[in-house]
Amino acid sequence: MSDDIPAERRSLAHRWLLLVPFLWQVAMVPFVNDVAWRPFSLPFPMVWQMVGIVVTSIVIAIVFTIDKRQEPPEALSETARTGDLH
């Protein structure tokens, strides 16, 4: 099955950004656990996770924007394919 990477020469380096959510929400957990500061009276480890959610959405949005810019012809053919299925 060759449905993996599109054959065109394009950089996929920006996809590494998708590791950021894992570094933030997983790798950093032990390091933020003992922070006693309570922003808005909330436990810091909880605020950390919530900010991590927002960061994740931003990261995915950035990757999406870059992907979109790189693959306009594919998007066109997709519309055509979706069209004949309706």
Added chain:
Amino acid sequence: MSTVLALTLAVVLGTMAGALFYGQRQARAKTMAEWAVGGRKFGVLIFWFLNAGEIYTTFAVLGISGFAWAYGAPAYLAFCSVSLSATIGYWLMPRIWEAGRRYDLVTQADFFASHYGATWLGVVVGVAGIAALVVYVQIQIVALSLIVQLTLGPQVSPATAALIAAAIMLAFVYFAGLRSAAFAAGVKDVLMVVIMIGLCLTVASRVGATSMIDVYRLAQDTHPGIGKFPGLLPEAGLSSTWLMTSAVNVALGNWILPHMFQLCFSAGSRTTIRRNAIWQPLYSLSYFFIILMGFAALLAGTRPAGGDTNAVLLQFVADSYPDWAVGLFAGTACLLALVPGSVLLLTAGSIFSRNVVLPLRPNLSERSTLIISRAAMVAFAGVAVWLTLGGSKSLVEIGLSAYAAIGMLAPGVFLAFLWPRAHAVGVFIGIVAGYVALLLPPAQALWSHILPEWDHGLIAMAIDAAVTVAVCAVWPARAKALLAPA
């Protein structure tokens, strides 16, 4: 109590009637593909509702609030689960979607059978997928039976309540296929938002706090350690190591759950999937309010019957709010269990008929396939009821065991897209090794000893992946060539 019962019934029956109406306006489901993936032409809106239906589950609302009440910080697992799954989904889902479209796949087992060129592997994967789905259905049955007991009274035994819950769920499924689940998901989302806003606006005054934020302050002042790991019960082993390993395991396993896998097939386009991955994490910020409810119940001194953590939120609402509010909440909580429950049963049923029965009896007509599929769902609901009677575990624990079970199929999915050399025999031996590492008691004891507080599902998944890679590296294409015609 009669107000509660009447309102609960009104919400559930009203939604069922609406779903039926909505389902009948669409073309009648005739073929297997139509019934199971909704004709492969969901638009953005219905796709979004179905996805959201997966987020706001009983696992999240009843399970996480109970976890916050009992342990505190370990409930943050909810904050990791959606965002990390979406991150992996951004990369993985379009690949699954593409494969589904290209090879006209309906189920996850189809994917394994088609990609690895081995029908027998499809059968193995189908059975494993059904097992994980039944565990997941158990979550919904547990929640529904709690509501049955709340509305009908404590004289209803847990066994009876579970049977009633299963009957309600099957009735819900049979009215129509996936389309009615989409309608009910919409109703449920609206009701859930209304209820959460109502609860959040009123909760502070009921527990002696001045504001929502103040509930968090009070909880931390009166229960030191609640806001950080390992939480209120250090002996439970829910440390930061537990969170890290569980969160990664949930993220890796999320799209491997057969119904989530199938959801990828029903998307309209790659862009729909990707755009969804951007917004999905933000919905999960609303778990802030779920954890708030758990902390509020703790401050209010809520004592659910039998110390059942799953019943905390229901008990808190029943104790502190008027009957009409309790009824509305109970009805919505029913939908919360019914919507994913029906999708889970539908998925299990279609996998059974298509990937387990059909390879053995290839001459079955579409019609008999559909009948077998529907009958199988009754059996699966029965098994879920039986599992429920086994003992009361936290919904979060049951959920994690479903992720652990399905995680054994993850290496086969990821390697399909990453490593052309991976083949059916290697994937199969990896799956067997993974289940041994997950289920064999001596293995479990070993993990608890050398990797304390690690999620066993993640360890087993790593072993599964390592074995698969090793077998495929050492014993390459010959095996594939031998078994391909099977």
